[in-house]
Amino acid sequence: MKNSSDMTTSRPRLTVIGTGYLGATHAAAMAELGFEVMGVDVDPDKIDRLSQGILPFHEPELPELLTKHLSTGRLRFTTSIEEAGAFGDIHFIAVGTPQKDGEGAADLSYVDAAVEAIANAATHNCVIVGKSTVPVGTARRLQALVEKVKKTNVEISFAWNPEFLREGFAVQDTLAPDRLVVGTNSDLAITALRFVYQDALSRGTPFIATDFETSELVKVAANAFLATKISFINAFSEVTEKVGGDIRTLADAIGHDARIGRRFLNAGVGFGGGCLPKDIRALQARVGELGLDHTMAFLHEVDSINLRRRERVIDVAHSLLNGVNEKKIAILGTTFKPNSDDVRDSPALDIAARLYGQGADVRVFDPKGMENSAKRFPRLTYSRSLVDAVEGADLVLLLTEWEEFRKMDPNHIGGLVGSKVIVDGRNVLDVVEWESADWQYHALGRKSIHANPSILAT
Ligand code: UGA
Numbered sequence: 019m020k021n022s023s024d025m026t027t028s029r030p031r032l033t034v035i036g037t038g039y040l041g042a043t044h045a046a047a048m049a050e051l052g053f054e055v056m057g058v059d060v061d062p063d064k065i066d067r068l069s070q071g072i073l074p075f076h077e078p079e080l081p082e083l084l085t086k087h088l089s090t091g092r093l094r095f096t097t098s099i100e101e102a103g104a105f106g107d108i109h110f111i112a113v114g115t116p117q118k119d120g121e122g123a124a125d126l127s128y129v130d131a132a133v134e135a136i137a138n139a140a141t142h143n144c145v146i147v148g149k150s151t152v153p154v155g156t157a158r159r160l161q162a163l164v165e166k167v168k169k170t171n172v173e174i175s176f177a178w179n180p181e182f183l184r185e186g187f188a189v190q191d192t193l194a195p196d197r198l199v200v201g202t203n204s205d206l207a208i209t210a211l212r213f214v215y216q217d218a219l220s221r222g223t224p225f226i227a228t229d230f231e232t233s234e235l236v237k238v239a240a241n242a243f244l245a246t247k248i249s250f251i252n253a254f255s256e257v258t259e260k261v262g263g264d265i266r267t268l269a270d271a272i273g274h275d276a277r278i279g280r281r282f283l284n285a286g287v288g289f290g291g292g293c294l295p296k297d298i299r300a301l302q303a304r305v306g307e308l309g310l311d312h313t314m315a316f317l318h319e320v321d322s323i324n325l326r327r328r329e330r331v332i333d334v335a336h337s338l339l340n341g342v343n344e345k346k347i348a349i350l351g352t353t354f355k356p357n358s359d360d361v362r363d364s365p366a367l368d369i370a371a372r373l374y375g376q377g378a379d380v381r382v383f384d385p386k387g388m389e390n391s392a393k394r395f396p397r398l399t400y401s402r403s404l405v406d407a408v409e410g411a412d413l414v415l416l417l418t419e420w421e422e423f424r425k426m427d428p429n430h431i432g433g434l435v436g437s438k439v440i441v442d443g444r445n446v447l448d449v450v451e452w453e454s455a456d457w458q459y460h461a462l463g464r465k466s467i468h469a470n471p472s473i474l475a476t
Contacts, residue, residue, distance in 0.1 A: 030107035030210060033058055035132045037068055037095065039188060040149060040181055041112030043080055047192035049087035051217055057095040058102045065095045076359035076386045079189040103139025108210055111148045122299035124153055130160070137164040137174055145175045145210045151237050151297060153304035157201060157230035177202035178230055179211060180237035185291065186357035197224045201233025241297040242317060247282040248289045249323040255285040255463025265463030266445055285463045286444040287365040287417055288327040290354035295363045327462065328365050331415065331443055332372055334460060338439055339413055343377035346436060348411035350404065351418025353387035361390045366417035371395045383407035385420050410436045419444040428455035
């Protein structure tokens, strides 16, 4: 039997169950830390591709890490949970917890199935560590499930270790996290995880050991706070738009207060992705089940402010074009943020699809998101390049702040479009530069210099 000293004298072998953004990154990063790792997934196609070093999504630095550790032999992939149960000493659960169809609550069927399967397949004493984002109460329930389904001669410790990585920075965030949080009632699990994360711990990364419930709540609290911060600034951008103020200056000014901080105060079309929107909805659903509906009622408003930003862009397009029917609209960006090919709950793609639905001739371009966007909305017109998308456009909408769009030359683009009218949905362009090149520039929460000459004075 493995006890806590075995865990640290012989290197534990790790499995990562679920090989999406979170799991594939975690598996490759753990191999980079020197562990033998087995990635497990029920999707044979995904496992096949990963085994050949092909990443099914875009994530900077990850393809290199994957290839490196397929060749060091420290990383391998399988669809067999039995193989994983015989191999691993620490099993990380990294499957998705998507929003249930038609409800705010999280769908826990994948996480339940993964925990049950590995607990049942484990042939020797081990630790199961949940990393997926789950509603509070899940870990304690799953620990009871593990006890019920495991083999009688096997002891399994259980812990929850939420993940805080950002897409686009997933490798860095996993190798150098800003904090490690572990919810458990097992000393063996703590020892095992301190061993796994010794590299980060030796650099002084805070390690917060707590109960299951707090660890689950830390994760959703962090995402709810970030979502609130974004909607807070977006609510103010509705006001600055109305009165002729400048949301960027406002964010800079309040951001200098260290208690507030400037990060996540970028106003624009709002937040999307596979995490923030679903997590605030799942949190509201869960506290509702706990009889605390009013406690998180503000998150309903956070969600509404966020969705209103999309409406606002569509309204602006209608008013600038005097109706969008048959108007050529170039949409720059479809992913929920730059450096990702993820279009889940993307404000940009949502706006593109709705304008198309309203009769606009929408031309879409995104540096990495074309394939995923086309899978979701095959009928939009996908351009081969930025230049192709803006050719003859009556209106340009910048909706995801890719470097390629931030660096656009207004004079060059101005020579291609039909009308020099742009809406900067991410507040990233230089208003003076664009207006000097004779563009009609509009941004969410920021007046143009013609409407507000005081911008010139700053
Ligand atoms: C988010 C959290 O930042 C991670 O810490 C967390 O681990 C992850 O969710 C998760 O739960 O797995 P991510 O979804 O990769 O990470 O994206 P963020 O960088 O948080 O951006 C979310 C959205 O907010 C994007 O659409 C982005 O454009 C938008 N945003 C961000 C703004 O509109 N304004 C800002 O100032 C910042």
